[in-house]
Structure formats: structure tokens, C-alpha cells
Amino acid sequence: MSGAARNVAANHFRGALTRWPKDALRPDCQLQDVLAKRLQKTALAPSTGGATQEQADLKQANALYSLLQDRYKNRYRAPEKLFEPRSNPTYYKDLLKELEEAPHRSWLGRLAKRLSGMIRFT
Known part of the structure; x- marks a missing residue:
């Protein structure tokens, strides 16, 4: 070249x-x-x-x-209903919120988030 x-x-x-x-x-x-x-x-x-x-x-x-x-x-626009699945309509909104909050979370906040993901109360 x-x-x-x-x-x-x-x-x-x-x-x-x-x-x-x-x-x-x-x-x-x-x-x-x-x-x-x-x-x-x-x-x-x-x-x-x-x-x-x-x-x-x-x-x-x-x-x-x-x-x-x-x-x-x-x-290639996707239909809006694709972003709101019936099983969990707020899934993508929650995912975007989590991605925005993650970089600003403290060490203790990350640990608390990890522990809360391991323990589920049903």
C-alpha cells in the first residue's frame, strides 16, 4: 500500500x-x-x-x-413489543438501569449486589 x-x-x-x-x-x-x-x-x-x-x-x-x-x-427497526417480553415486561429497562448504575457503585455496593443475587426469597 x-x-x-x-x-x-x-x-x-x-x-x-x-x-x-x-x-x-x-x-x-x-x-x-x-x-x-x-x-x-x-x-x-x-x-x-x-x-x-x-x-x-x-x-x-x-x-x-x-x-x-x-x-x-x-x-432494521425492531417492533416495540419485542422489548417488552410477556414473562418480564421491565427486563430491558431494568438491564439498562443496572448498566448505568454499575460503574458508579462502591466496593460495598458491589458486594451487597452480589450477595443479594445469591440469596433469593421466594
Whole structure:
């Protein structure tokens, strides 16, 4: 791959990585860090048989941008009733609430949550 083509693909990757949201659940392992290490290597994408390396790199950068823009969520909308199962209608709302609270929970709060999950009163 030529140097100019590699710079174009690397710039697209950097643009996508600067906009990528931080993961609050795993602050020590971020997608941005992993992909930034890939930028330092000679090839961004694994080599493919038919396409050139430049095309493969640009396809991967396009995939990052499509995930950032929620193209697939907007294109393939799921019906609302899918998010409210009959057996537990608040399951997904409770899951989102738990994911928002988990990064801010103290050590004692995590221990209490773990113990309450082990002991169930029926």
C-alpha cells in the first residue's frame, strides 16, 4: 500500500476513534486503544484475496462510521413489543438501569449486589 493511501485510511480511522464513546464498565480496556495500536502496524485490515489493501482499510473505516451513526439500528427497526417480553415486561429497562448504575457503585455496593443475587426469597 502506498504511503498516501495508508494516510487516508489512517485519518479515517482516527476520525472514527475520536468520536467513539468511552466504555464506563471497562475503563481500562477501550476499543479506541486497541484500534490505535492497529494503526501503528503496517496493515490496518487483514489482507483479502480480491480487494487491494487500501480498499480493505477503507471498508473497515466505513464500518466504524456506520456503527457510530447507528445505520443498522435505524435501517432494521425492531417492533416495540419485542422489548417488552410477556414473562418480564421491565427486563430491558431494568438491564439498562443496572448498566448505568454499575460503574458508579462502591466496593460495598458491589458486594451487597452480589450477595443479594445469591440469596433469593421466594
